[in-house]
Amino acid sequence: xxxxxxxxxxxxxxxxxxxxxxxxxxxxxxxxxxxxxxxxxxxxxxxxxxxxxxxxxxxxxxxxxxxxxxxxxxxxxxxxxxxxxxxxxxxxxxxxxxxxxxxxxxxxxxxxxxxxxxxxxxxxxxxxxxxxxxxxxxxxxxxxxxxxxxxxxxxxxxxxxxxxxxxxxxxxxxxxxxxxxxxxxxxxxxxxxxxxxxxxxxxxxxxxxxxxxxxxxxxxxxxxxxxxxxxxx
Amino acid sequence: xxxxxxxxxxxxxxxxxxxxxxxxxxxxxxxxxxxxxxxxxxxxxxxxxxxxxxxxxxxxxxxxxxxxxxxxxxxxxxxxxxxxxxxxxxxxxxxxxxxxxxxxxxxxxxxxxxxxxxxxxxxxxxxxxxxxxxxxxxxxxxxxxxxxxxxxxxxxxxxxxxxxxxxxxxxxxxxxxxxxxxxxxxxxxxxxxxxxxxxxxxxxxxxxxxxxxxxxxxxxxxxxxxxxxxxxxxxxxxxxxxxxxxxxxxxxxxxxxxxxxxxxxxxxxxxxxxxx
Numbered sequence: 001x002x003x004x005x006x007x008x009x010x011x012x013x014x015x016x017x018x019x020x021x022x023x024x025x026x027x028x029x030x031x032x033x034x035x036x037x038x039x040x041x042x043x044x045x046x047x048x049x050x051x052x053x054x055x056x057x058x059x060x061x062x063x064x065x066x067x068x069x070x071x072x073x074x075x076x077x078x079x080x081x082x083x084x085x086x087x088x089x090x091x092x093x094x095x096x097x098x099x100x101x102x103x104x105x106x107x108x109x110x111x112x113x114x115x116x117x118x119x120x121x122x123x124x125x126x127x128x129x130x131x132x133x134x135x136x137x138x139x140x141x142x143x144x145x146x147x148x149x150x151x152x153x154x155x156x157x158x159x160x161x162x163x164x165x166x167x168x169x170x171x172x173x174x175x176x177x178x179x180x181x182x183x184x185x186x187x188x189x190x191x192x193x194x195x196x197x198x199x200x201x202x203x204x205x206x207x208x209x210x211x212x213x214x215x216x217x218x219x220x221x222x223x224x225x226x227x228x229x230x231x232x233x
Numbered sequence: 234x235x236x237x238x239x240x241x242x243x244x245x246x247x248x249x250x251x252x253x254x255x256x257x258x259x260x261x262x263x264x265x266x267x268x269x270x271x272x273x274x275x276x277x278x279x280x281x282x283x284x285x286x287x288x289x290x291x292x293x294x295x296x297x298x299x300x301x302x303x304x305x306x307x308x309x310x311x312x313x314x315x316x317x318x319x320x321x322x323x324x325x326x327x328x329x330x331x332x333x334x335x336x337x338x339x340x341x342x343x344x345x346x347x348x349x350x351x352x353x354x355x356x357x358x359x360x361x362x363x364x365x366x367x368x369x370x371x372x373x374x375x376x377x378x379x380x381x382x383x384x385x386x387x388x389x390x391x392x393x394x395x396x397x398x399x400x401x402x403x404x405x406x407x408x409x410x411x412x413x414x415x416x417x418x419x420x421x422x423x424x425x426x427x428x429x430x431x432x433x434x435x436x437x438x439x440x441x442x443x444x445x446x447x448x449x450x451x452x453x454x455x456x457x458x459x460x461x462x463x464x465x466x467x468x469x470x471x472x473x474x475x476x477x478x479x480x481x482x483x484x485x486x487x488x489x490x491x492x493x494x495x496x497x498x499x500x501x502x503x504x505x506x507x508x509x
Binding site for chain 2: 014015049052053054055056071072074075077079081083084085086087090094098101102103
């Protein structure tokens with residue numbers, strides 16, 4: 001199987017005492033839903049930021065689809081950050097125009113359809129929406145792209161269980177099957193059902209990369225139970 | 234992609250830009266209004282018979298406010314552009330800007346172009362405002378029997394003397410002034426954005442460091458321009474030459490600083506970007 005993401009000796013050190021990601025070497029295939037799991041401060045978000053070109057690695061390299069992180073990879077990566085990155089004063093329709101202009105793989109029809117299913121009018125200004133609805137809008141924007149790689153940083157954190165179900169349903173129903181979805185979270189129970197593979201991280205180190213089936217077969221436990229065992233305090 | 238970036242940058246700044254132009258218009262009206270009080274009309278006659286009413290006092294206050302507000306508008310434009318750049322590049326909104334499939338040159342170029350255009354428009358509006366209020370003042374204080382052509386005829390030799398005293402070539406001077414007025418806004422915006430980007434190299438207090446970088450760059454520019462001017466002064470001993478050199482040096486040093494900071498910003502965005 002062709003590898004989509006290749007990381008070699010990837011390291012990010014903010015200073016000598018604070019190494020957020022430490023010498024991670026990892027290859028991720030296409031067509032999988034992969035959970036990036038680890039306790040707070042384990043380096044998940046730092047790793048994701050480096051994959052998106054938001055942080056420059058201190059050492060090592062990343063290749064996505066054979067290209068180093070840059071204009072080419074950004075055209076094929078759909079990224080949902082753990083924060084609201086849209087200007088509040090803009091209407092959703094203006095944000096849709098923005099995405100149409102910059103992402104060739106963005107489907108406006110798909111986005112409008114998903115918005116209307118949630119009773120969100122495209123003429124609404126973003127600042128008029130609740131925090132949870134803003135997160136749903138951002139997710140809709142990301143999942144309306146026909147990307148090769150979806151990177152979702154804590155997509156279900158801070159939302160109610162019903163919204164979590166909606167978000168997971170949206171991810172499952174809308175991602176390109178040939179693409180890989182990398183989901184960072186520490187709410188494993190909610191997300192376990194959709195995962196094919198998991199990556200465990202601790203203190204910036206790669207602890208484990210394996211399939212969910214493998215965890216269940218080898219350890220006779222759910223991912224959540226095994227995570228608790230590995231990361232027991 | 235550059236065109237699309239410019240379009241969206243324009244869309245995200247036009248409200249504030251138009252507001253600043255509208256405020257300039259209002260302020261200009263206030264400036265014009267201040268010369269409509271009876272005191273100014275009386276000045277065109279006998280100076281010793283000018284009476285001073287509360288309305289005249291108000292007109293002086295409004296005139297002072299006009300000058301301060303005009304200066305405020307030019308500073309507000311720069312501050313707005315700096316804050317907008319910081320917000321869209323280095324806060325949460327920067328997550329969108331830096332994950333767009335566009336090159337860093339395009340990203341920086343679009344911001345400098347649009348920011349520079351707004352500064353240019355506001356500067357032009359401020360100059361036009363000053364000319365309008367100056368016209369209003371001349372209209373108020375110059376006796377009615379004087380024709381504008383007559384005033385200009387009398388002023389022309391004075392301007393000629395001014396240029397000869399300072400050793401200025403009027404054609405060269407106006408070319409320089411136009412060049413400075415057109416390029417200056419883009420140069421100042423590039424320096425501002427470069428300083429904001431330099432501030433991102435620090436791990437903590439990035440806004441404060443960006444402000445300090447901007448102040449530092451401005452001081453360094455002045456220092457270098459003054460040093461070159463002083464060297465010219467020692468070699469030339471001619472007042473006009475020194476003034477000319479100071480003027481040209483200032484723009485050249487600023488333009489060089491803008492180019493340097495642009496490439497520094499490009500390097501930082503490419504190799505040292507650290508979004509919090």
